[in-house]
Amino acid sequence: MICDLQTPVEYICRIQISQLHPTQGGIGLIQVENEVAELKQLSAKKIDKLITKKVIPIVIAPTGYYLVDRHHLTSALWRVGVREVEVKVIGRINQTDGFWQKMEQNHWAWLKNQQGMTINPAQLPANIEQMVDYPYRSLAGMLQDDGYFDKNKNSYFVEFAWAQWLGQQMKWQTITCNTIKQQLKQAEKLACISAANGLPGYFGQACC
Numbered sequence: 001m002i003c004d005l006q007t008p009v010e011y012i013c014r015i016q017i018s019q020l021h022p023t024q025g026g027i028g029l030i031q032v033e034n035e036v037a038e039l040k041q042l043s044a045k046k047i048d049k050l051i052t053k054k055v056i057p058i059v060i061a062p063t064g065y066y067l068v069d070r071h072h073l074t075s076a077l078w079r080v081g082v083r084e085v086e087v088k089v090i091g092r093i094n095q096t097d098g099f100w101q102k103m104e105q106n107h108w109a110w111l112k113n114q115q116g117m118t119i120n121p122a123q124l125p126a127n128i129e130q131m132v133d134y135p136y137r138s139l140a141g142m143l144q145d146d147g148y149f150d151k152n153k154n155s156y157f158v159e160f161a162w163a164q165w166l167g168q169q170m171k172w173q174t175i176t177c178n179t180i181k182q183q184l185k186q187a188e189k190l191a192c193i194s195a196a197n198g199l200p201g202y203f204g205q206a207c208c
Contacts, residue, residue: 001013001014002014002015003015003019003058003060003065003087003089005060005062005064007060007089008089009089009090009091009092010088010089010090011088011089012055012086012087012088012089013086013087013089014084014085014086014087015058015065015084015085015087016083016084017074017077017078017082017083017084017085017127017128018083018127018128019064019065020056020058020065020066020067020074020087020127020128021063021064021065021066021067021124021126021127022067022071022124022125022127022128022130022131023066023067023068023103023108023109023110023124024071024109024110024124024131024157024160025110025111025112025113025114025119025123025124025125025131025132025134026113026114026125026131026132026133026134026137027071027072027075027131027132027133027134027137028072028133028134028135028136028137028138028139028140028141028159028163029133029134029135029138030135030138030175030176030177030180031072031137031138031141031142032072032075032076032079033177035072035073035076036076036079036080039076039077039080040080047077047080047082051077051082051085051086052086054070054073055086055087055088056069056070056073056074056085056086056087056088057069057070057087057088057090058087058088058089058090059089059090059091059092059093059103059106059108060089060091060092060093061092061093061094061096061099062094062096063096063099065087066103066108066109067128068090068091068108068109068156069156071128071131072141074128075128075131078128078129091106091108100121107156107157108156109121110156110157110160111124112160112164113134114134114135114136114137114163114164114167115164115167115172116164134160134163135174135175135176135180136163136164136166136167136172136175137159137160137163138175138180139163139166139175139180139183139184139187140159140160140162140163140166140187141159142180142184142187143162143166143184143187143188143191144158144159144162144201146184146188146206147205147206148187148188148191148192148202148206148207149162149191149199149200149201149202149203150201150203151201152201158200158201161199161200162199162200162201165196165199166187166190169190169195170183170186170187170190188206191206191207192204192206192207
């Protein structure tokens with residue numbers, strides 16, 4: 001089934017990646033490149049199975065289709081040549097007035113930059129190709145993979161709160177693919193201090 005603007009909520013359909021509007025300003029490019037390397041090891045059939053398994057959630061509005069999670073996976077798929085993905089319609093907003101307020105109220109958009117400063121919706125990238133690099137988002141994603149916080153399946157953008165906090169704690173030191181492993185060790189220590197307890201998804205299991 002191909003998506004259209006009348007596709008009902010809860011339906012799964014297929015759509016061109018180029019039609020998806022990001023709802024966050026950037027991605028962790030290091031993490032995306034790691035996903036790209038993994039995808040390149042898979043056959044086309046296995047990639048298709050992955051797309052079916054990791055369904056991408058979207059919101060439909062009169063102005064188009066909005067990607068509310070799995071920006072990293074979508075970007076990685078695009079980089080390996082995938083042009084169409086399977087998505088699930090998790091919501092619909094029929095009014096253009098107050099659209100972004102409703103998106104934020106439902107936690108379907110993250111209108112902040114890497115440092116936590118508010119951005120205007122007009123500053124969001126128009127498509128997945130235009131997304132800029134937020135290095136601390138990569139660091140937060142790797143920290144999550146190591147079990148230092150948990151992302152509830154119904155919660156989006158948790159990693160951005162951690163990315164902002166880690167950047168503040170680490171004084172926004174430069175992160176590159178050559179330094180991130182060492183900086184991850186620093187982040188793991190920071191994740192275990194008492195100040196991290198209030199962050200979303202923190203459960204302290206990896207600190208025991």
